Every structure is written in structure tokens, then in C-alpha cells.
Amino acid sequence: MDKYEFTKDWFSNRESDWWESFGYLSAGTVHAMEIGSLEGRSAMWMLEHLLVQQESTLTCIDLFSNPVVEARFDTNLQASGKAHKVTKLSGPSWTHLRNLRPGQFDLIYIDGSHHGRDVLEDGVLSFRLVKPGGFLIFDDYPWRNEDHSVYPKDAIDAFLYLYRDDVRVLQKKWQVFLQKM
Numbered sequence: 001m002d003k004y005e006f007t008k009d010w011f012s013n014r015e016s017d018w019w020e021s022f023g024y025l026s027a028g029t030v031h032a033m034e035i036g037s038l039e040g041r042s043a044m045w046m047l048e049h050l051l052v053q054q055e056s057t058l059t060c061i062d063l064f065s066n067p068v069v070e071a072r073f074d075t076n077l078q079a080s081g082k083a084h085k086v087t088k089l090s091g092p093s094w095t096h097l098r099n100l101r102p103g104q105f106d107l108i109y110i111d112g113s114h115h116g117r118d119v120l121e122d123g124v125l126s127f128r129l130v131k132p133g134g135f136l137i138f139d140d141y142p143w144r145n146e147d148h149s150v151y152p153k154d155a156i157d158a159f160l161y162l163y164r165d166d167v168r169v170l171q172k173k174w175q176v177f178l179q180k181m
């Protein structure tokens, strides 16, 4: 990961969990999506480790509202040499998630807006987009700050309750890993 430029690191301490749960996917074609790309740290890790087969793809959704951060994402993507695998979608996730084909993704990583209502909407819309047997990953399950009154945990707990017959919980730590039945 030395060839990349990052100013934030909210992902490297999750890599071992990802590798343990999803590393085996790298042997085949993987169609992944992430909601919340920032500078591309999680995206570059996925490209380097999970999306290694030629046909594998990554869809990155972000507001990309800060041009400096977006330029860093773009530079990192070029440095990866794998830009041809990536579809970049700018704007709020809810505008894009409704327009994507259901059942097309093997893995969806939800790390965009941390407002509970947005997390719930991202989860519900992503559930339709992931294949049966595919994976949904929610980040920041216990995260809180003073700006929000509704947090990821509220949304993830509601999602886990409402979809209890439709998902298998693989991990419930800082990140929650689910498999769609």
C-alpha cells in the first residue's frame, strides 16, 4: 500500500477480519460495491486483495464533495493500475442505490453517512442489490458523536431485527458482517 497517499486510516485495523472472512473470495470473480470511499483506502485494499481476478469489479459511491479528497481518491486509483475495474458514482448513496440492478453484487460495504436513518436506508437498498449468499458489511456499529441523535447502531440493530430470517450474522464487532441467505 506504499504507492498510495492517505491522510486517514480507518481501515487497516480491519484488514485481518476482512481477510479471514472474505479472503477466499479472491479465487473467483467478485463484484463489490462500497458506499463511502473517501480517499480510497478500503477501495485500494479490496482491489489489491479481493478483486484480483480479471473480471472482478468495484463500484465506489461517495458524495465526493471535497475536491482535494476526490483528487486523492483519483490519484490513488490511478496508482493502483486497476482503474478499469472501478465505476465511480458521485452523490448521495440513496440516489444511486435505487438505479442499480438487483442481485448484482457479491459484497457491499456500507461506510457512507453515519446518520442512523441513512445507514438504515443504505442497508435496506443494499440488501436488494446483493446476491443470495453474498455479503453485507456495516461499519462503525458502536460509533457515536454529539452531532447525531440517531446512530449506526440504531439502524444496524433495526436491520438485524427486521431481516433476522434473511441474513446470517458472521461477525458483530466494530464492523458487522452479514451473509444474505
Ligand SMILES: C[S@@+](CC[C@H](N)C(=O)[O-])C[C@H]1O[C@@H](n2cnc3c(N)ncnc32)[C@H](O)[C@@H]1O
Pocket: 008, 010, 011, 035, 036, 037, 038, 039, 040, 041, 042, 043, 061, 062, 063, 064, 065, 091, 092, 093, 094, 111, 112, 113, 114, 118
Ligand atoms: C468514513 S468515510 C469512508 C472511509 C473509507 N471507507 C475508508 O476506508 O477510508 C465516509 C465517507 O462517506 C461519504 N458519505 C457521507 N455521506 C454520504 C452519502 N449520503 N452518500 C454517499 N457517501 C457519503 C463521505 O463523503 C466520506 O467520504
